[in-house]
Amino acid sequence: MADANGLFVSFEGGEGAGKSTQIRRLAERLRGLGHEVLVTREPGGSPGAEAVRHVLLSGAAEMFGTRMEAILFAAARNDHVEEVIRPALARGTIVLCDRFMDSSRVYQGVTGNLEPDFIEALQRVAVNGVVPDCTLILDIPAEKGLERARKRASADAAPDRFEKEELQTHEKRREAFLDIAARDPDRCHVIDAQRKEDAIADEIASIVERRLEAADHMAAVRPEVAQ
Numbered sequence: 001m002a003d004a005n006g007l008f009v010s011f012e013g014g015e016g017a018g019k020s021t022q023i024r025r026l027a028e029r030l031r032g033l034g035h036e037v038l039v040t041r042e043p044g045g046s047p048g049a050e051a052v053r054h055v056l057l058s059g060a061a062e063m064f065g066t067r068m069e070a071i072l073f074a075a076a077r078n079d080h081v082e083e084v085i086r087p088a089l090a091r092g093t094i095v096l097c098d099r100f101m102d103s104s105r106v107y108q109g110v111t112g113n114l115e116p117d118f119i120e121a122l123q124r125v126a127v128n129g130v131v132p133d134c135t136l137i138l139d140i141p142a143e144k145g146l147e148r149a150r151k152r153a154s155a156d157a158a159p160d161r162f163e164k165e166e167l168q169t170h171e172k173r174r175e176a177f178l179d180i181a182a183r184d185p186d187r188c189h190v191i192d193a194q195r196k197e198d199a200i201a202d203e204i205a206s207i208v209e210r211r212l213e214a215a216d217h218m219a220a221v222r223p224e225v226a227q
């Protein structure tokens with residue numbers, strides 16, 4: 001577990017899978033139940049990391065290569081962890097994070113062709129022991145996710161550095177997220193994100209509420225275990 005008090009939940013998946021939508025809904029639901037909730041995102045989430053976000057998503061760092069981008073993602077993540085996530089967990093807050101370490105494994109590692117050892121070494125430094133208790137992987141065929149993202153983008157802003165890439169690259173990312181879930185089933189849950197928002201929200205809420213109950217149970221039995 002990331003911290004003795006709070007609960008750390010990350011949302012992962014391809015572009016337009018519905019992560020932000022579902023985070024908003026879950027936060028609302030948990031606050032309604034009386035929990036303190038922090039919604040945050042990557043790249044970004046702290047003033048330092050938000051400054052790096054612009055450099056990464058505008059494509060300004062692309063000319064320096066994937067390795068440089070991976071290091072910038074890791075630098076932003078470490079600032080976010082130390083300035084925002086770790087303190088929030090220590091206060092007993094539920095942290096809902098839109099993308100985290102698995103995005104670097106997939107985008108910079110698998111489709112950026114960086115060596116797994118390099119990515120894992122960066123991750124260790126970046127997260128410094130703060131690993132999600134629960135990761136919800138929103139799974140959708142790349143084409144459908146991109147279509148959703150494009151619809152929203154036309155009303156909002158132009159596609160970013162990563163959204164612009166080939167469909168085949170996005171499909172590879174989908175497979176890579178599923179592979180992470182298969183290798184870490186205690187932490188990761190794959191959610192079928194092609195369904196209606198309500199059905200997805202209900203499934204996510206039941207997973208997170210189970211995690212909260214388990215965390216409460218562990219907190220209750222921990223003194224006896226320690227005897």
Ligand code: T5A
Nearest residue numbers: 015016017018019020021042043103104107148152162197
């Ligand atoms: N990145 C990030 C890396 O390369 N390495 C890293 O380590 C990290 C952390 C971040 C980019 O940075 C890369 C990955 C990304 O390319 P971003 O702008 O933060 O970019 O964007 P994303 O995280 O990709 O998120 P998106 O905004 O594209 O998509 P979401 O949040 O998954 O989707 P959402 O909720 O905004 O929904 C998209 C649209 O679909 C609709 C929504 O209303 C919205 O219009 N929608 C649905 N429609 C139908 N049915 C449903 N169930 C729907 N749910 C949502």
